[in-house]
Amino acid sequence: MxxxxxxxxxxxxxxxxxxxxxxxxxxxxxxxxxxxxxxxxxxxxxxxxxxxxxxxxxxxxxxxxxxxxxxxxxxxxxxxxxxxxxxxxxxxxxxxxxxxxxxxxxxxxEPPTIKALRRVCRLIELLSLLAIGVDKDSSPDGYNLFFALPPDGAKPPRTFLLPTQVDVRVLDYELRHLSLLEEILNRKNENKAHLSERKLMIRMAVASVIEKFESEPNLFVVIVREWKEVLATYRANLQTYVYSFSFERVRREVAQAEIDYGTKLSGVLGDIAGKMLALPISFAGLVVLNNTTSPFEGFILVLGLTVVSVVLFAILHNQTLQTERLLHSFNVVFDDFKDKIKTYPPKLQGLLEITIGQVERQGRTLTKTFCLLKVLSLLPVAGALLLALIKYWEGFLWVLVTTISIVFSAPNVDPIFLSP
Known part of the structure; x- marks a missing residue:
């Protein structure tokens, strides 16, 4: 009509x-x-x-x-x-x-000015959804929107009132990226991660601008004029939050991995601590072997020390393999951190380098320790053989000569003796 x-x-x-x-x-x-x-x-x-x-x-x-x-x-x-x-x-x-x-x-x-005015109306709608409180009845020509800033050090929390009083001066400024606010306030995105934190951050960005220009008569014109600053403050806060969140998570993961692998590597040595007590006992067996007068007793002692040495050497070799598997698993986990280490803050980079260095040093120390223990585990059997060889040299020499004579005289044996 x-x-x-x-x-x-x-x-x-x-x-x-x-x-x-x-x-x-x-x-x-x-x-x-x-x-x-x-x-x-x-x-x-x-x-x-x-x-x-x-x-x-x-x-x-x-x-x-x-x-x-x-x-x-x-x-x-x-x-x-x-x-x-x-x-x-x-x-x-x-x-x-x-x-x-x-x-x-x-x-x-539509003329550009009308399009701009419609965007201003859309901004008012979105701000009324964003505000922590809305007074719709006090004024017939607008809303009273409430925004707040949390306490900051010695500064107490503050609440600000934003009257949505539209002035023709709002058309002098360009409103851009309202889609960002629409995305945050869209109900379809309610289940997205950190949405409540993003709402809080943009509320704080609006409140910080109001606080900065609180003395001006028309605060809504201020918000339109400083909309770029609102978005810049929001993006800076969001970036800080995301970095803090992800880096804090990485820091916890690194610390937990350091504890887990340090505990496991320490457990590798702890598992055989009791078994290694057999090593000094084995050295005591050399004293018994030196005092024995029976070749049979000497043979039993040498055989026993050989079994102990072989068992200890096998246990140590198994623990060495276990250490290598743990270090390989550590490297697999931390390869991803190593690839991204340049993207992390300096403090987190230092933490990663310290953690990786400490675990690698612990692994090298364990490897060297097991190599030394392997050598020590062979000393009892080596000492027993050497001591038995010295003590029963004549018997060893007789056995050697007899064996050699049998080997070399084997072709002269009568075939009838060998036949069934």
């Missing part, structure tokens, strides 16, 4: 409006005839003809334009912003015509 009124106004040549009435005295045109026909049965709320006469092709019209929710005409954008209270609540009015812009909301195309 309002579109018909706009069409008539344009067909009449956009005459001046005096006390809400437009007048026309001139020739009829096809456009005027068509517009009059569409307005013949308009409801009174959309305007009415106060005078209308036709004499031949001459036409006189006085038409009272609507001035209610069904339609309003504004001289310019400033008047439109000043008289449209719904803008302060994020609601763009309908059935409006702005003479300066030659634009009605029923037109297909």
């Amino acid at each position: 309002f579109a018909h009124v706009v069409a008539l106004y344009r067909a009449l040549g956009t005459p001046a409006i005096e006390d809400g009435v437009i007048s026309y005295d001139g020739q009829q045109t096809p456009e005027i005839v068509d517009a009059l026909r569409m307005c013949d049965n308009l409801p009174a709320a959309y305007g009415k003809f106060e005078h209308r006469s036709v004499e031949g092709d001459a036409l006189e019209i006085e038409f009272r334009l609507p001035s209610n929710e069904s339609g309003r005409f504004y001289t310019n954008l400033s008047e439109f912003v000043a008289r449209s209270g719904s803008l302060g609540k994020g609601q763009f009015p309908s059935n409006v015509y702005i003479i300066e812009l030659r634009w009605a909301d029923c037109d297909d195309a």
Whole structure:
């Protein structure tokens, strides 16, 4: 319906409006005839003809334009912003015509200033969803939005009031990246990780800007003007949070891995600590072997020391393999950290380097320790053989000679003796 009124106004040549009435005295045109026909049965709320006469092709019209929710005409954008209270609540009015812009909301195309004003309305809607509290009733022309800053050191927590008072000056600034706020406040994203933290960060960014310019009379104009700073503060806080969160997680993982692998490597040596007590006992067996007078007893002692040495050597070799497996597992886990070490803060880089170095040093120490213990585990059997060889040299020599004689005299044995 309002579109018909706009069409008539344009067909009449956009005459001046005096006390809400437009007048026309001139020739009829096809456009005027068509517009009059569409307005013949308009409801009174959309305007009415106060005078209308036709004499031949001459036409006189006085038409009272609507001035209610069904339609309003504004001289310019400033008047439109000043008289449209719904803008302060994020609601763009309908059935409006702005003479300066030659634009009605029923037109297909919108001037850049109208698009900018719609973005301001959208910002008010989003801020009302973001605020920690909203007073919708105190003012007919806007909301009172509440934002807060947490305590910071000696500074106590503070609460700020943001009246959404729209001024034509908001059109002097560009509002960009409202999609970021829309994404944060979209209910479809409620289950995304850290969404509540992101809401808190952008609330704090808005509150910090308000605190910075608290003395200015129109804080909403300040928010529009400083919107880039709001986004920059939010992104900086988000980056700090994400880095702190991920680095804190990495730090915990590194510390836990250091404890786990350190404990396991220490356990490798602890597992055989009791078994290694057999090593000094084995050395005591050399004293018994030295004091024995029976070759048979000596043979039993040598055999026993040999078994002990072989068992200890096998245990130590198994623990060496276990240490290698643990170190390989450690390297597999920490390869990912090593690849990303340059992306971490200096403190975390230092922690990683210390952890990797300590575990590698512990592994090398264990390896050297097991090598030394392997050598020591062979000393009892080596000492027993050497002592037995010295003590029973004549017996060893007799056995050796007898063995050699049997080997070399074997072809001279009578075949009949060997046959069944």
